[in-house]
Amino acid sequence: MARGELGKEAKRKTILAAAVRVFAEKGYFGARMRDVAAAAQVADGTLYLYFDSKEDLLTAVLEEHAQAFVERARRDCARLADPRHRLHAVLERHLVSLEANRALATVFQIELRHSRKFLRRIAKGQVSQYLQLLQEIVASGVSQGIFRRELDPKVAARVIFGAVDELVTAWVLSQKPSGLKEQLAPLLEVLFYGLCGSESNEAHGKRGEP
Amino acid sequence: MARGELGKEAKRKTILAAAVRVFAEKGYFGARMRDVAAAAQVADGTLYLYFDSKEDLLTAVLEEHAQAFVERARRDCARLADPRHRLHAVLERHLVSLEANRALATVFQIELRHSRKFLRRIAKGQVSQYLQLLQEIVASGVSQGIFRRELDPKVAARVIFGAVDELVTAWVLSQKPSGLKEQLAPLLEVLFYGLCGSESNEAHGKRGEP
Amino acid sequence: MARGELGKEAKRKTILAAAVRVFAEKGYFGARMRDVAAAAQVADGTLYLYFDSKEDLLTAVLEEHAQAFVERARRDCARLADPRHRLHAVLERHLVSLEANRALATVFQIELRHSRKFLRRIAKGQVSQYLQLLQEIVASGVSQGIFRRELDPKVAARVIFGAVDELVTAWVLSQKPSGLKEQLAPLLEVLFYGLCGSESNEAHGKRGEP
Amino acid sequence: MARGELGKEAKRKTILAAAVRVFAEKGYFGARMRDVAAAAQVADGTLYLYFDSKEDLLTAVLEEHAQAFVERARRDCARLADPRHRLHAVLERHLVSLEANRALATVFQIELRHSRKFLRRIAKGQVSQYLQLLQEIVASGVSQGIFRRELDPKVAARVIFGAVDELVTAWVLSQKPSGLKEQLAPLLEVLFYGLCGSESNEAHGKRGEP
DNA sequence: AATGAATGAGCGTTCATTCAT
DNA sequence: TATGAATGAACGCTCATTCAT
Numbered sequence: 093m094a095r096g097e098l099g100k101e102a103k104r105k106t107i108l109a110a111a112v113r114v115f116a117e118k119g120y121f122g123a124r125m126r127d128v129a130a131a132a133q134v135a136d137g138t139l140y141l142y143f144d145s146k147e148d149l150l151t152a153v154l155e156e157h158a159q160a161f162v163e164r165a166r167r168d169c170a171r172l173a174d175p176r177h178r179l180h181a182v183l184e185r186h187l188v189s190l191e192a193n194r195a196l197a198t199v200f201q202i203e204l205r206h207s208r209k210f211l212r213r214i215a216k217g218q219v220s221q222y223l224q225l226l227q228e229i230v231a232s233g234v235s236q237g238i239f240r241r242e243l244d245p246k247v248a249a250r251v252i253f254g255a256v257d258e259l260v261t262a263w264v265l266s267q268k269p270s271g272l273k274e275q276l277a278p279l280l281e282v283l284f285y286g287l288c289g290s291e292s293n294e295a296h297g298k299r300g301e302p
Numbered sequence: 303m304a305r306g307e308l309g310k311e312a313k314r315k316t317i318l319a320a321a322v323r324v325f326a327e328k329g330y331f332g333a334r335m336r337d338v339a340a341a342a343q344v345a346d347g348t349l350y351l352y353f354d355s356k357e358d359l360l361t362a363v364l365e366e367h368a369q370a371f372v373e374r375a376r377r378d379c380a381r382l383a384d385p386r387h388r389l390h391a392v393l394e395r396h397l398v399s400l401e402a403n404r405a406l407a408t409v410f411q412i413e414l415r416h417s418r419k420f421l422r423r424i425a426k427g428q429v430s431q432y433l434q435l436l437q438e439i440v441a442s443g444v445s446q447g448i449f450r451r452e453l454d455p456k457v458a459a460r461v462i463f464g465a466v467d468e469l470v471t472a473w474v475l476s477q478k479p480s481g482l483k484e485q486l487a488p489l490l491e492v493l494f495y496g497l498c499g500s501e502s503n504e505a506h507g508k509r510g511e512p
Numbered sequence: 513m514a515r516g517e518l519g520k521e522a523k524r525k526t527i528l529a530a531a532v533r534v535f536a537e538k539g540y541f542g543a544r545m546r547d548v549a550a551a552a553q554v555a556d557g558t559l560y561l562y563f564d565s566k567e568d569l570l571t572a573v574l575e576e577h578a579q580a581f582v583e584r585a586r587r588d589c590a591r592l593a594d595p596r597h598r599l600h601a602v603l604e605r606h607l608v609s610l611e612a613n614r615a616l617a618t619v620f621q622i623e624l625r626h627s628r629k630f631l632r633r634i635a636k637g638q639v640s641q642y643l644q645l646l647q648e649i650v651a652s653g654v655s656q657g658i659f660r661r662e663l664d665p666k667v668a669a670r671v672i673f674g675a676v677d678e679l680v681t682a683w684v685l686s687q688k689p690s691g692l693k694e695q696l697a698p699l700l701e702v703l704f705y706g707l708c709g710s711e712s713n714e715a716h717g718k719r720g721e722p
Numbered sequence: 723m724a725r726g727e728l729g730k731e732a733k734r735k736t737i738l739a740a741a742v743r744v745f746a747e748k749g750y751f752g753a754r755m756r757d758v759a760a761a762a763q764v765a766d767g768t769l770y771l772y773f774d775s776k777e778d779l780l781t782a783v784l785e786e787h788a789q790a791f792v793e794r795a796r797r798d799c800a801r802l803a804d805p806r807h808r809l810h811a812v813l814e815r816h817l818v819s820l821e822a823n824r825a826l827a828t829v830f831q832i833e834l835r836h837s838r839k840f841l842r843r844i845a846k847g848q849v850s851q852y853l854q855l856l857q858e859i860v861a862s863g864v865s866q867g868i869f870r871r872e873l874d875p876k877v878a879a880r881v882i883f884g885a886v887d888e889l890v891t892a893w894v895l896s897q898k899p900s901g902l903k904e905q906l907a908p909l910l911e912v913l914f915y916g917l918c919g920s921e922s923n924e925a926h927g928k929r930g931e932p
Numbered sequence: 933a934a935t936g937a938a939t940g941a942g943c944g945t946t947c948a949t950t951c952a953t
Numbered sequence: 954t955a956t957g958a959a960t961g962a963a964c965g966c967t968c969a970t971t972c973a974t
Contacts, residue, residue, distance in 0.1 A: 100958090119417045119418060119419075121331060121416075121417070122417075124942090124943065124944080125943080125944060125945080126943085126944090129961095134959080134960090135959060135960045135961055136944090136945085136961060136962090137945085137946075137947080137959070137961065137962095138958080138959055138960070138961095139945095140944095140945070140946080141958070141959075145944080145945085146944065198418070202415070202416075202417065202418055202421060205412070205415055206415075206416035206417070207329050207332075207412070207416070208329060208408070208412055208475065209329075211412060211471070211475055215475050240495065242491065243491075243492065244488040244491075247469075247485060247488040247489060247492065248488075248492055250465070250468050250469055250472060251461075251468070251469075251489065251492050251493070253468055254464040254465040254466070254467055254468025254469065255460070255461040255464040255465055255468075256464070257464055257468060258460050258464025258467060259457075259461075259464065262425070262460060264418075265418065265421055265422055275457060278453075278458075279461065281452060281453075281454075282458055282461050283461070285450065285495055310933090334967085334968060334969080335968075335969060335970080336968080339936095344934080345934060345935040345936055346936060346937095346969090346970085347934070347936065347937095347971075347972080348934055348935070348936095349970095350969095350970070350971080351933070351934075356968095356969065520937090539837045539838060539839075541751065541836075541837070542837075544963090544964065544965080545964080546964085546965090549940095554938080554939090555938060555940055556940060556941090556965090556966085557938070557939060557940065557941095557967075557968080558937080558939070558940095559966095560966070560967080561937070561938075565965080565966085566965065566966090596918070618838070622835070622836075622838055622841060625832070625835055625836070626751075626835075626836035626837070627749050627751070627752075627832070627836070628749060628828070628895065629749075631832060631891070631895055632895055635892070635895050658918065659918060660915060660918065662911060663911075663912065664908040664911075667889075667905060667908040667909060667912060668908075668912050670885070670888050670889055670892060671881075671885040671888070671889075671909065671912050671913070673888055674884040674885040674886070674887055674888025674889065675880070675884040675885055675888075676884070677884055678880050678881070678883055678884025678887060678888075679877075679880055679881075679884065681841070682845070682880060684838075685838065685841055685842055685845050695877060698874040698877040698878075699877060699881065701872060701873075702873065702877060702878050703881070704918045705915075705918055708806070708868065708869060708870065708914045708915055754946085754947060754948080755947075755948060755949080756947080756948095759957095764955080764956090765955060765956045765957055766949085766956080766957060767949085767950075767951080767955070767957065767958095768954085768955055768956070768957095770948095770949070770950080771954075771955075775948075775949080776947095776948065776949090
């Protein structure tokens with residue numbers, strides 16, 4: 093092992109973690125590469141031995157964590173049969189993961205969305221896979237007769253994602269760093285009723301019943 | 303109202319509209335003040351007679367439209383008694399308003415969120431009022447016995463907002479410019495079941511009870 | 513006339529002159545745009561209102577002066593019939609022009625040749641026109657029976673150009689700033705009569721031996 | 723000579739040859755030391771075991787080849803008595819040497835002249851010796867009565883050098899890699915007999931009238 | 933009120949060089 | 954001797970903002 097103390101992969105991680113911290117604190121545009129280098133305790137040029145550009149650094153944050161998250165979520169699901177339990181598990185992981193690293197959450201909820209370009213990249217990549225997972229859960233719930241058959245799994249998946257995402261963003265923006273996971277129960281509560289429904293639930297569309 | 307006054311306000315609107323178009327097309331950071339000036343057919347310096355800064359221009363877009371939106375939504379609600387009808391009306395307006403002006407939608411869903419600073423401003427301003435409105439609808443629905451009493455109005459409001467917001471963002475990002483309003487029905491469908499519930503809905507948390 | 517004191521074209525000239533001075537002193541690569549701006553007493557950004565890039569600045573030096581030089585040389589020639597007089601006039605102008613502005617000469621002899629790209633641009637542009645002029649002079653001299661009929665006008669033109677160019681470069685490199693024009697006479701002398709002179713003009717090598 | 727010594731010198735040559743190729747292809751400034759290292763198939767740092775700096779690398783190209791060239795030219799001369807034959811031999815070697823290695827020619831004609839500093843180094847070093855040689859040839863030609871006695875050997879030497887140099891540069895810049903040596907004959911022709919030739923050698927202007 | 937020429941701070945990236953192994 | 958990861962100084966260019974007219 094040469095000049096550096098850490099292996100190559102370890103240094104990559106170090107830089108990435110530093111980038112998350114700096115981006116979270118100053119915002120992507122407010123952050124200078126020099127800040128990231130300083131935070132990672134490497135020279136400016138060293139950053140470019142591990143990442144192609146500032147943008148690549150941001151992209152890497154996404155790839156590194158979102159990938160892993162979706163995989164873990166899928167594995168969680170595989171262990172559970174009931175779609176309600178699955179949803180519970182996935183959303184819990186979602187909230188817990190981000191609550192555990194507020195800086196990372198900030199980058200995910202804010203910095204990664206600063207442009208259509210990035211939003212699209214996310215939308216077509218990891219988020220799309222996440223939505224896919226949610227959609228599968230909904231669909232399997234429907235075919236098991238646990239979720240209402242009228243559900244449009246695509247819209248339902250987006251509703252679920254939108255709901256969690258909004259909660260997380262609100263948490264990131266709030267000054268008091270607390271209580272993300274506590275919102276899991278009420279969130280699920282609303283979602284389950286929406287998904288499960290009941291036979292006696294006179295449809296909304298049939299307004300003006302006797 | 304003097305002629306000058308009218309001209310002044312009109313020019314302000316012209317600039318603002320130009321800004322929306324330019325921000326939507328190039329993104330806030332990609333857009334140069336010169337681009338906005340050109341789009342509004344005024345000189346660079348003239349922008350500063352109407353707006354303090356580039357940021358102020360973006361802020362003004364928000365204030366101008368979001369304000370009006372929330373007010374209109376409140377007025378809509380005042381005319382309706384059933385919380386379901388109210389929600390229907392508000393969300394319909396939400397979707398229709400943005401579908402009618404894709405550039406504006408782009409600015410709202412993307413450009414206004416590129417930094418914590420702006421997100422906070424939004425969150426504390428118009429979005430907060432919007433959430434407040436939703437919360438009131440939910441609360442009144444609960445007290446009327448139409449929505450489930452277990453609902454946490456705060457979380458429910460966020461879930462609703464998150465869901466619509468996610469749908470709009472997906473629409474903005476999609477290449478094919480179509481079909482936002484069509485998602486209203488399935489959206490409401492999921493939300494109403496979530497909000498209304500039914501007596502036969504054994505709660506998820508209380509699984510396995512007699 | 514706005515903020516500045518000078519007209520737009522005048523300021524362009526000012527910047528260009530400053531660039532010539534700075535490039536001559538520090539070399540193209542050694543010169544920073546900031547140096548040029550300072551020398552022209554304008555802000556850094558102002559340079560870019562008049563020139564597209566650092567490279568464009570260098571190119572402009574060429575265009576501005578070389579163009580004019582070739583035109584003047586052509587006009588000089590038009591007034592004279594004897595090709596020897598013409599050559600005399602052209603080369604005199606060449607030497608005098610550059611001797612009058614050593615900084616400009618430096619840029620022409622050195623900085624404009626720092627890369628194949630620039631050399632090609634020069635070679636295909638102004639220098640090519642200059643060579644063309646020389647070639648025409650030689651050709652007309654030949655057809656008038658004043659210059660030897662065996663001459664290859666193309667090679668002759670290059671020989672002439674190469675000779676003057678070398679003298680100028682040597683002068684630019686020499687520390688003592690003097691005496692460029694004085695070399696006109698011996699230069700013409702060699703060019704007109706070559707090395708061998710008349711009486712000994714039995715051909716060199718195998719040609720025309722008794 | 724130890725095996726190590728031989729290997730060392732051989733690697734030096736390898737690097738130097740690589741440098742010539744890379745400098746010729748990308749230009750001195752466009753070439754990165756890494757490119758040279760890669761071309762020589764050594765590590766970046768290894769270059770610095772053989773050369774002090776990038777500049778030193780360029781300088782070494784000059785020293786290595788120009789030195790040898792001048793020496794060979796001198797040796798050629800020593801074998802010949804007639805100054806015309808000598809000039810013929812020297813210029814032939816000049817053209818042939820460079821035609822044989824276009825990359826080297828490119829470095830000599832272009833890269834070595836990108837700054838006053840380098841031009842001066844060349845002018846004071848090898849070129850100065852070359853000019854000295856040419857001057858001696860001219861001078862001996864004059865004293866032998868073969869060259870005209872009016873010649874200024876210094877100026878004549880520069881004219882000769884400038885002429886060849888210009889031809890070589892034009893050849894380097896031309897896209898079609900052909901025909902440098904073919905220009906020797908017309909070049910010598912002009913140099914020996916000048917433009918005017920014998921019969922018409924009535925002096926130009928007032929000079930040398932009866 | 934309107935103009936638009938001028939300003940100048942600010943930053944991502946490159947690459948010659950070093951040095952621990 | 955050779956390596957190549959690490960260093961960090963250096964710079965062209967952009968663009969929001971100002972202000973003389």
